[in-house]
Amino acid sequence: MNTFLSRNRLIVLAYIGMLLLVLITAFFSPGFLSASNLRSTFILASFVGIVALGQTFVIIGGGIDLSIPWVLNSAAVLMTLLCAGQDLPLIWVVPLLLAGGGLIGLLNGAGVALLGVPPIIMTLAANVILQGLILVFTGGTPTPAAPDMIKFLSVGRISGIPVIALIWTALTVLAWLLLSKSAFGRHLYAVGTNVTVARYSGVPTTRTTILTYVISGMTAALGGILLTGYSGVAYLGMGDSYLFTTVAAVAIGGAPILGGSGHYIGTVAGALVLTILTGLLPALNLSSGALLVVYGAVILLTVSIGSETFSEMWASASNRRKRIKEGTENG
Amino acid sequence: MNSSSKQLQSAQSMNMQSRLLAHAPFLVACSMLVVIVAIYGSLQTGVFTIDEINLNTAAAMTLMLAATGQTIVLLRGGIDLSIGGMISLGTVIAATRFGDDPANILLWSGIILAIGFGIGALTGLLISVLRLQPFLVTLAGWSILNGIALMILPTDGGKVPEWWIGSGYLEFLGLGTPVWILLALIVFWCWFRATRLCTIIKATGSSEKSAFLSGVSITRINIITYGLSGFFAALASLYLTTQIGGGSPNIGTDYILPSVAAAIIGGVSLFGGRGHLFGTIVGAYILTLIGNLVFVLRVSSYWQPVMSGVILLLAVLASSYAEQKARKRGS
Amino acid sequence: MDIVQVKGLTKRFGGIVALDGADFSARLGEVHALLGENGAGKSTFIQILSGALNHDGGDILVDGQDYRPVNPDEALGRGIAAVFQELSLVPDLSVEQNIWFRREPRTWLRTVDVSQMRQQTLELFERYHFPSIATTREVRNLTLAERQIVEVAKGLAKNPRILILDEATSALPASEATWLLSLARQLADEGRLVIFISHRMGEVRAIADRVSVFRNGSTVATHDAAAVSDDQIVTEMIGRQLARLYPERMDTATDRVALQVRDFSSPPMLNGVNFDLREGEVLGVGGLQGHGQREMFQSLFGADKALGSVTLWGKPVCFDTPRQALSGSEGIALVPEDRRGQGLLLTKSVRENLSLPVIRRFSHLGLLNQRKEAELVRETMKSLSIKADTPEQIAGTLSGGNQQKVIFGKMLMTQARVLLLYDPTRGVDVGTKGEIFQLMRQLASEGYAILFYSSDLPELVNVADRVMVLRSGRVARMLEGDDITEEEILRAAVFDSEAA
Incomplete structure (x- = not known):
């Protein structure tokens, strides 16, 4: 664990920042620490956190997934359409939609890993194509309300604890096991650090890359399904903000956009920070515009702290990093 | 006989094919445009009139201007997502500050353009000094600028004077304002592409290390390229106000990814160093005309994003195919 | 002045x-x-x-x-x-x-x-x-x-x-x-x-x-x-007489053919290479740069494509990826040319680098047995005397020689017993060079079969049991015994048929 902390200083910083933010918020709006408020904060953060899980895996692997918004929208709309407000069809609808999200991810991953299409372009194209297809398919008409079961999963509680927080916790444990305790995790970090070295070390690079996009497609679909339970209905555009928030959560959680390091544990903090900020600003009487400014500033701040320039300043005491950069280059 | 001139001649014929390959992405884009115009023209009368050209150019102009800046940044090997925020900010500043006095409007137009260049330059400086990834920095920049726009004007509104709107629809020699802007852009690019600066920008995008070893100041190039990107985004916002007649604090977001897509479709490389504005202009026309195509084909307008996504993928695959071919030839 | x-x-x-x-x-x-x-x-x-x-x-x-x-x-x-x-x-x-x-x-x-x-x-x-x-x-x-x-x-x-x-x-x-x-x-x-x-x-x-x-x-x-x-x-x-840089020569080659290569080609660089590499043998590869050596090593390892037949320990094989080459006991391992670009994850620890090719072996029910991993990593570090503070030291902070040893360690942790070494001493200090040669000899005596390319002629002359000289993607000459001299290698590499 010690190595985990020393290697992931940025994650520690993200949690420290989150705690400071909690204190500030509690100071400005004393009601913030009430059980009901904490609960609703957790519920909101869960959606960001769950959708950002896949984004974290993709970014660690050196890619990015811009198709999240419409995978999320599609899953939400199709779920309500196919279930028509009934619980029973969920038995097959949910697995089907998760598989569908996975399939989109598979196509994204194949385009990136097999055809060499840049991730930004591949997932952007997937996003707009999916957007059009789902609009054609549904005709843009409103859809039935979410089934009660989904509502329970999104906003229900089991002995006071939101169900979705439990789902999120389970997914976090799963993500931690995958990243820190499995061969796949090692392969993923290797691919994100240097795909050629990974390939020369016998890592199944293509499969690993594709898997990250599959995971991202599945978590986006799951997020869409759960989000309908929160809003009660599915509407097109409900996923639009998730592109920004997932990337922001990953960035605030300390993962470099170029891949190779970072951890979902950091993204969890990122999701919480973003959600708490959303709650803090009304308390300060600030507009939604101010919220965007603060979001941008926080991202800028975290990437600056994580930048090479800063870490070199940090490391100059121990003189280690510099040796990596230059020492071996000029023997 | 000087042997060098002989070798030049033989080389030129040998070069023909590899040159064709080098321009393949642009040629593919041109043929796609021709096909789209042909289909459009066969189903709709009066497509090849000056009026129609004026109309479509007007529809494409905001995207073209935004994509011009994006093209410059892409050539340098970067990406600028903040243009979305800058366009929004430009329209709301114009809508709230212009008033009726032409002198005042001129002043504020200048201020908007200066803000565009200044913020872009600051972005470039930040990227260089802190050695940050442009994707995240400009994402944060988008958020901040969009937030400021929302703080100035929370909803669509404000207004610009009638004559300013009218200036977007003037005609001279039968050609409308947007066509003259387009011609100006083409003249600008014919000049710009032949300057040392453009060579240096492309070189930096092609290989930052080589450029640095050849004495290029990367910081200076970042300031210039992101500054120009901000400048063109501001220009796009000024043009946009003639189209929407006021300010719109979120409108710029609609131009971020299309500006990248237009450039990529036109054969600009996402990895820097290759491409030109003519390709981007073709790409912007393609993205705009797809809307008309959907209309004359009498299919749901929802097919528009599907088509643009497919065209984007086709363009990328065509260029990566051409590149592979060229590489094989090279080795 | x-x-x-x-x-x-x-x-x-x-x-x-x-x-x-x-x-x-x-x-x-x-x-x-x-x-x-x-x-x-x-x-x-x-x-x-x-x-x-x-x-x-x-x-x-x-x-x-x-x-x-x-x-x-x-x-x-x-x-x-x-x-x-x-x-x-x-x-x-x-x-x-x-x-x-x-x-x-x-x-x-x-x-x-x-x-x-x-x-x-x-x-x-x-x-x-x-x-x-x-x-x-x-x-x-x-x-x-x-x-x-x-x-x-x-x-x-x-x-x-x-x-x-x-x-x-x-x-x-x-x-x-x-x-x-x-x-x-x-x-x-x-x-x-x-x-x-x-x-x-x-x-x-x-x-x-x-x-x-x-x-x-x-x-x-x-x-x-x-x-x-x-x-x-x-x-x-x-700075000193060239004393003990090269290990003593021992003939550990057996009659068993480890790697048999026939008509190996990938035009225009490789045009039909044939050779046998025996168990316990260090087979040197020489020739001017750019005569197919790189392509041969890459293709044998599955990192590039080539035609022809390859037989490993008597079984025909065809590797499409390095992953296939590294898996199993009948495999081939490569110490690649570009240490920083192909060999090492510079920002990751020695432990993560060493265990990367074999990480699956520590996986039990999907979870890693990190104790077992640490144990094996420590063993490998010790047997190769990799000088790092701890297994957690970042690989990029090691000296060039120690980095190269980590790459050797990676490959030795796999079960492959045919080793391809592409210029393994480039940018390595003299002391470590000696250790690497020593290691090569030791591995050969343990039954490894080693294909060894070097851009440095004296290394080939002093370390290899036989030297095959490539020219234009073909084996120009196979030198044995007393024929292995710098002069002979150069002659075979330089004089093509037109000049001869």
Whole structure:
């Protein structure tokens, strides 16, 4: 664990920042620490956190997934359409939609890993194509309300604890096991650090890359399904903000956009920070515009702290990093 | 006989094919445009009139201007997502500050353009000094600028004077304002592409290390390229106000990814160093005309994003195919 | 009066001392050769001289005035230009655009005057008898040798008084190398100073007026080239007699064929290679650079595609990916050419690097047994005496030699018993070189079969049991026993059928 902390200083910083933010918020709006408020904060953060899980895996692997918004929208709309407000069809609808999200991810991953299409372009194209297809398919008409079961999963509680927080916790444990305790995790970090070295070390690079996009497609679909339970209905555009928030959560959680390091544990903090900020600003009487400014500033701040320039300043005491950069280059 | 001139001649014929390959992405884009115009023209009368050209150019102009800046940044090997925020900010500043006095409007137009260049330059400086990834920095920049726009004007509104709107629809020699802007852009690019600066920008995008070893100041190039990107985004916002007649604090977001897509479709490389504005202009026309195509084909307008996504993928695959071919030839 | 005078130059990278009080002096009109082992400080020295790096201490005088350039432009302002081995060309620009980069002639519109630029290029090419290269080709489409020539042109285009050539001949075929040598001579005769770095003693002898020898970051001596013997220079470079660098030869090869390769080809670089590698044998691979060695190693490992039949321990195999090559006991492992780009995850720990190829082996029910991993990693580190503080040390912070040992360790942790070693001692200090050779012999005696390419002829001569010389993608000769000499290898590598 010690190595985990020393290697992931940025994650520690993200949690420290989150705690400071909690204190500030509690100071400005004393009601913030009430059980009901904490609960609703957790519920909101869960959606960001769950959708950002896949984004974290993709970014660690050196890619990015811009198709999240419409995978999320599609899953939400199709779920309500196919279930028509009934619980029973969920038995097959949910697995089907998760598989569908996975399939989109598979196509994204194949385009990136097999055809060499840049991730930004591949997932952007997937996003707009999916957007059009789902609009054609549904005709843009409103859809039935979410089934009660989904509502329970999104906003229900089991002995006071939101169900979705439990789902999120389970997914976090799963993500931690995958990243820190499995061969796949090692392969993923290797691919994100240097795909050629990974390939020369016998890592199944293509499969690993594709898997990250599959995971991202599945978590986006799951997020869409759960989000309908929160809003009660599915509407097109409900996923639009998730592109920004997932990337922001990953960035605030300390993962470099170029891949190779970072951890979902950091993204969890990122999701919480973003959600708490959303709650803090009304308390300060600030507009939604101010919220965007603060979001941008926080991202800028975290990437600056994580930048090479800063870490070199940090490391100059121990003189280690510099040796990596230059020492071996000029023997 | 000087042997060098002989070798030049033989080389030129040998070069023909590899040159064709080098321009393949642009040629593919041109043929796609021709096909789209042909289909459009066969189903709709009066497509090849000056009026129609004026109309479509007007529809494409905001995207073209935004994509011009994006093209410059892409050539340098970067990406600028903040243009979305800058366009929004430009329209709301114009809508709230212009008033009726032409002198005042001129002043504020200048201020908007200066803000565009200044913020872009600051972005470039930040990227260089802190050695940050442009994707995240400009994402944060988008958020901040969009937030400021929302703080100035929370909803669509404000207004610009009638004559300013009218200036977007003037005609001279039968050609409308947007066509003259387009011609100006083409003249600008014919000049710009032949300057040392453009060579240096492309070189930096092609290989930052080589450029640095050849004495290029990367910081200076970042300031210039992101500054120009901000400048063109501001220009796009000024043009946009003639189209929407006021300010719109979120409108710029609609131009971020299309500006990248237009450039990529036109054969600009996402990895820097290759491409030109003519390709981007073709790409912007393609993205705009797809809307008309959907209309004359009498299919749901929802097919528009599907088509643009497919065209984007086709363009990328065509260029990566051409590149592979060229590489094989090279080795 | 010498134009360049350097006294007590020092340069540090983090904790590593690259230059430690180097002295140097050279005059216009001479070709001044720099010699020294890899890591002796030559390249740091010329990078400082050309403005790519700043020095920490010591003085440089150019024309008797203090010289401390902050960038290559400033160095050029004082008349110094360098042709780096690490090419500074931009792949997406044409030959002429590269040559005149940032110095293009301009029209009144401030645009580049293309016809003028072309004229200047042709004049330059003619004046210095350049080999033919089309000036409008994009550099990305040029061969390595052509790029090197363009790089030389770029340096000359700056019309420097002092031109630094950093191993400029190493990528060139014989005729172009000869041209470059005469060019260096011509430049010196024009009254310029040419600082010439080469590992080829013959070239140095052919053109250098004086020779400076670097060792461990400082200059050992400067000689008139005519008045010094090869032996003396080598002794000065190494700092001691070449005592126990190479291990004692033992014949551990058995009759069992480990790797049988037939009609192995991947045109245009590989054109039908045939050989047998036996258990316990170290089979050397020689030849001039770019005659198919790289392609052969890559393809055998599954990193590139090739046709032909490959038989491993009697079974036909066909590897499409390195992953297939590394899996199982009938596999092939590669210590790749590019340590930093292909061999190591520089930002990850020694442990993560070592266990990467075999990480699945520690996986139980989907979870890693990290204790078992740590144990095996520790064992490997110990048996290869990898000098790291802990297994958690970041691989990029290790010395070059230790990095190479980690790569060996990675490959030894797999069960593959056929090892492909591509120039494993490049950029490795002498001490570690000895250890690597020792290790190779030991592995051979344990039954490994080793295919060993080296760009350094003495290594092949002293370590390999047999040496196969590649030429134009074919085995030109298989040398055995007393035939394995530097001369024979070179002869087989150089004299093609037309010349013979």
